[in-house]
Amino acid sequence: MAHKPKPDRTDAVIIGAGASGAAAAKVLTEHGLRVVALEKGPWRKKESFGGDELANINRYNLWPDPLTNPRTHRTSASEEAKVNLFCPVPQMVGGGTVHWQGWLPRFTPNDFRLRTIVGELPGTTLVDWPITYDDLEPYYTKVEWAFGVSGQAGANKFEGTRSRSYPCPPLPMSRYAQKFHEGCRNLGYNSFPTPQAALSRSFNGRKRTVISAFAQQHGDPTGTRSSALNVFVPDALATGRYDLRPDCYVHEITVDEQGRAKGVVYQDTDGDFIEQEADVVIVACGAVETARLLLLSRSGRFPNGLANGSDLVGRNVTFHEYSAAIGLFDDPIYAWAGGGYVSASSFEFYEHDDKRGHASGGLRRAQCLGCEQGQP
Template sequence: MSITRKPEPVDAIVVGLGANGGTAAKVLSEAGLKTVGFDRGPWLRAHEHYSGDELKFVNRDYMWPDPKMFPRTIRYDENAEAERFPFSPTPQMVGGGTNHWAGWVPRPRESDFMMRSLHGDVDGASLADWPFRYEHLEPYLTKVEWAFGISGIAGADKYEPYRSKGYPSPPLRPTRYGKRFYDACNKMGINAFPIPHAMVTNNHNGREPFNQTSFWNQYGDPSGARSNILTTFIPDALATGNFEVRAESFVREVKLGKDGKATGVIYIDAEGNEVEQDAKVVVLALGAIESSRLMMLSKSSQFPDGLANGSGLLGKNATFHEYLFAVGLFDKDIDEPLNGWTGNYISGGSLEFYETDENRGHIGGCIISASQTCHPVNWVFPGRPSWGDALKDADRNYFNYAMKIGLILHDLPVESNRVDLDPTVKDAFGLPVARITHRPHSNDVAMGKWQVDKNMEILEAAGARKTVPVYLDKMTGNTCHQHGTARMGTDPAKSVLNEWGQAHEVENLFVVDGSGFPTATGVNPTLTMMANAWRCSDYIADVYSKGRKERLVIAN
């Protein structure tokens, strides 16, 4: 295939228009930079394409990558042959994962930014401090909460670090299962609160509150009440006149010039043409799996092992936040129904067990949250029969009388847990797909076991007649949370990016998704990612594009 056209150069290219790329597009275009945004998938319209159709969204994979066109592979042992598996399948379309997400957006903790300082060298792990601290990110957390539309109660989480401003919207009302969770936590002396949620509950920035069903997790919300890059930051960027969306455009290579700078990208457009787009700055925001894959595909004589990979760390230290949970089953003849289809997917949560208590047998901790057990056609609990009268009886007895308490596992970085290019499996364009190699650290297993057991205790206090645990066995990629494959740091020998998400070895290449996270954190990462993308984009617009440099100094 040869280049068929070459549009006029622009100031900035953003590859991937999900939570982080959409944030970068908004900030860069509002700063006056002519910006082009690429996304591999379509540019849908929420009111036309989204609904509460369970078969469409859950069974027919309407929003998910086609596993035949864009597969991934996974192996759990360095010497094993990888198998095709839809590992962490983030929707590939304008708006990315914010099209389908449940929308938990809690803030990180101060401890998240200095795990190595707090815990030193942990055997088998590759802990590293972040090259900035919570106080450097806090102003941007606030910017995102207010510009994007987040509901919550400031101070309800008694462990929350400093915040400069409250939330723009009050929280959603508690569901019946949320009330069960709150009552149980009150009995046990656990601080529980409404998890900050990406949904407006008042008239915020012209968006009206609306909630038709609790099943928006995995669905596209047609109302606009649930905050979504597709319906917020993309329109903000377009309104500047400085931004252009090129959907259904697959970027296959970042080009490198003789001076060692990125010159732009080569992409395949919706008609199958190969196009070359030049720019002064290239910003990657495809997620930690696909951003590292694109950098590996962008080989050159200067970087034979992948773009900006002189350290050899590109793709390594990958973390994925496995979602674990405990299910509570109630008695339909005694207990009130929980009505899981009303309210919202998540309700109450807690960070009571977030900070390290070595009496638990592990370091770190994570957020927990109460939720329903999902969709009427596809709902599942461990041990649920799969056929016949037993299945019907289980549905009658438990669908309306079940809840779960889940957790976002704070998995430790391990250098050998990584993303690389599969040597045999190719995508629809004939390019090597991402291969994930992952074995959980012993701390991950211990944390998952301890927290799932604690969640069962809470369910029992909530009145569950039976509890069923789901522990960590291996990483299945059942979240869209991806981090660490191009970690940030101040030492180019030990990191790929600096504190601004800027590649140490390619000065006009920036990566603003979770790739840069040195550690995973124990909360849903999207708010942290978006805040960091805003911070890095401010640096591009206010410092780098004006020919200056700055370094961030952390006080001891």
């Protein structure tokens, strides 16, 4: 192993440069802090995105490669865990936002107090959030305005109070969104244009270009869709205080004599192990990898891993749950045309209702099935 000098201590080290890590980097650097970001994946530029389905799906250009970085998955403790592409969020600078669609409806005020609304649910660990919708509202607004979200304020009648409208009007409506709105209207349901982190007009120096839903899902070479990669990362870099190190895999969070996080040990592009110390350590690796890193950072003092006094770290992970209904129409739907492959939604069945026999509800949305399967 080559000898490399230990890097200077910094104000904050952030593990992960995805949605939350890059957002934290923007905020901290803009407030004058020096930030080192360690990202296990590459730093792709827009030229490497596009509709190459073989590269993106078969060769894991965007998704985590299960050969080099396998994840195992089981649904109960008695089951044998199997390698599975569970939660295939891109692991690279920009994280999940590199191939997200960018739907950004807000949580409703009741989402923050579901335990109070639903009551005790045996076999669950359901609790209210320690913050309310009103606490979070200014930050929803900041993100919507940083990303140039396209939407229609007030259209979702279940949404909480907002301090500002959307920066851009809704994206053009697709034919199937029109059908969805029409159907909801006939049934007396509220529906609204799905707010999306994609520009319906030029915004903040960024141009709107027409992109297909397919291209969006495979990384967006046009920059029309907003992401951590094309918004938060450049904003943080512009301060001159963001030292972003791609291809650097953090193996462990180190602690001082008081048991407080003092830095991280990571493996750099050459495979060398380096210790980076910082006043503050921020773990922003996504749900699965954050839990894994905390559990791997165990010591005599923390035998169950870090921040795991509850023994809940790494348990009860969930991913999107989907159910679907399919409609056939006499007239053509032109699924490829319009603002993204989901452009209309309804929260009509979103709030908890005791009569339904399950906790909480779900979002209904008009979706082009062909696009979900990657067919433009």
